[in-house]
């Protein structure tokens with residue numbers, strides 16, 4: 001009896017502590033400084049740079065637009081740029097239901113530059129909620145500050161599209177833990193583009209290749225598996241997995257030349273004209289090939305040289321696994 005009483009007491013104490021820490025996290029996080037007072041004045045050149053980054057490197061427009069998933073790699077529906085609407089839900093393995101918000105003036109018209117900057121780099125929205133990290137603010141917060149300013153200058157030029165989206169719903173306990181995510185940005189300096197490997201690393205960070213091309217556990221990349229492939233994308237027809245993109249000769253892309261690599265991306269730049277159709281029983285690729293296809297050849301070469309500088313991992317990935325009929 002005595003032991004039972006002690007056990008009961010311990011359970012009560014642990015439960016109370018759990019509850020209190022929940023209340024504490026809920027009340028005090030996300031911890032974020034007020035949005036900075038910024039006034040970003042972009043000239044034509046910075047808008048162009050922002051357009052390039054948002055459409056072809058950081059691929060903001062990939063999530064924040066409507067996609068036509070009846071074609072390979074889901075090209076953007078013309079005229080929907082920035083209107084938001086891509087969904088991340090429980091069927092896809094997400095802990096809740098999260099929509100990509102509208103980034104046209106219809107929704108962000110009354111956000112200050114500082115509020116946009118804070119959301120993109122720190123993960124705290126105008127209304128104070130912590131963004132779910134499918135929106136990769138951790139990576140964007142390490143991009144050079146001027147890149148983020150240029151992206152904001154570009155967003156300001158989007159044409160307003162009326163599209164109102166529901167607020168995100170997260171399941172417990174992620175709803176609580178998610179509030180611990182935001183942290184201050186630590187910007188890198190943009191490397192010299194003549195230093196191909198470093199420049200490639202900078203582009204790969206902005207593009208988020210590692211997020212998919214690694215093993216992932218509870219939303220985080222498993223240390224030591226970076227670029228060795230493995231992330232899974234469940235779909236009605238089966239499972240798609242991101243392949244090994246280290247230069248291992250048999251299980252990676254070690255037999256690809258730089259020219260082949262660049263060509264493979266560039267092949268998709270003609271959009272729907274060259275994209276295979278994706279039917280109900282096919283697997284769709286989440287990789288935004290059509291957007292990356294707009295990257296400059298020299299940037300794609302830098303990415304190749306960065307990948308070539310990494311340790312080769314021997315990890316054979318079965319990219320497409322169809323459900324048995």
Ligand code: HEC
Pocket residue numbers: 054058059060061062063064088098099100101102103116119120125126130131132134135136140151168
């Ligand atoms: C992989 C998909 C994805 C990519 C890529 C992405 N976002 Fe997001 N973004 C989201 C989602 C989903 C949310 C909503 C998160 C939430 O509210 O929890 C979001 C939220 C935001 C918000 C806050 C809007 C609001 O109403 O709260 C801004 C601003 C934003 N993104 C800008 C960007 C910019 C700029 C880029 C590129 C540098 C970018 N996003 C890249 C998916 C993405």
Ligand code: HEC
Pocket residue numbers: 204207208209210211212213240241242243245252253285286287288292303319
């Ligand atoms: C949203 C997830 C995602 C992102 C982001 C992503 N990829 Fe992929 N990638 C995939 C998947 C899944 C495949 C396999 C299906 C296909 O070929 O599209 C793939 C295929 C590839 C292939 C073909 C490899 C082969 O063996 O055929 C290369 C090369 C590649 N990715 C490189 C990259 C690079 C470089 C980046 C960053 C600039 C990147 N990927 C970003 C998911 C992603």
